[in-house]
Amino acid sequence: MNITATHINLYHVCRRELWLHANGIRMEHTSDVVAEGKMIGDTSYPERAERYTEIEIDGVKIDFYDARNRVVHEVKKSDSVENAHIAQVKYYLYKLRQHGMEDATGIIEYPKMRQRESVELKEEDITAIKGWESDITDIVSGNTCPPVIHSKLCRRCSYYDFCYVEEESD
Template sequence: MPEITPTLLNYHFLCDRKVWLHAHGIRMEHTSEVVADGKFVHENSYPQRAQRYEELQLGPAKIDYYDAKNKVVHEIKRSNKAEEAHRWQVKYYLWLLEQAGIAGATGLLEYPALRRTETITLEADDRARLQLLLQEIDTLITLPQPPERVQKRICKGCSYYDFCWSE
């Protein structure tokens, strides 16, 4: 199975076409104001974070803010519009930590603009679901062509909108 990044897992909850395109090196995030805004929120919401927590590379994942002392992953998001995708991205980080021998870690999913934080844990059922999700993504990205586009509410804010919907 190719390395599946947390970004691909996140995208799987949003759009399988986006998963395929991203996995095949077709990246449109640099053209998106929404992505730029998200980076701004990530970099400026907690300016002292980079000094207090470490960046951790785990196989296909890079955790930006990991509190090793308390085993807490901090994940910052600009809005909660894709909340389920965000939760599973954090659960994937927790699973990858387990795979690396770091058991019992938790995650904090933080929405600074909403002043909301959610604690994320990895349950037994989540591990089985993650295995299924990773298999689905692996099958998807090995397809010879991207899945057909599907009109969804999220399309208009997607960085791939022009790519998918320009005729």
């Protein structure tokens, strides 16, 4: 299985969504939240596409890589799942390191909040990432979908109706 940064992000947010996504059940196209996030990413830094490079390594696509300064730039709508964003950027840095691009760092940008988060890959992160990859492989190759997580994030998720189709509303 080719693990992507999306898999890493979903692993840290919802293992059910990870399984559904990896098994071809996609709902993102129905989500206003996803559309808004894409619009923020596309319009917040319009000059970025000219200055930075888009690269793909082992199926992992990094939209904005500053090769001169060795910095991955990742744009996110909000910090509501910041740990997943950090994990995603660490995965980018891990993949870069695997291909000889040492000492790269990352910046997560939250334009609506006017905040930035610096990200570095540490040795202990590499051990954690290998564990994430193993867990992700086990989850997505499983025959059953993981259970609903009942998180406050669920209400805004593009899979909400799918997950709660049989649940009574409040």
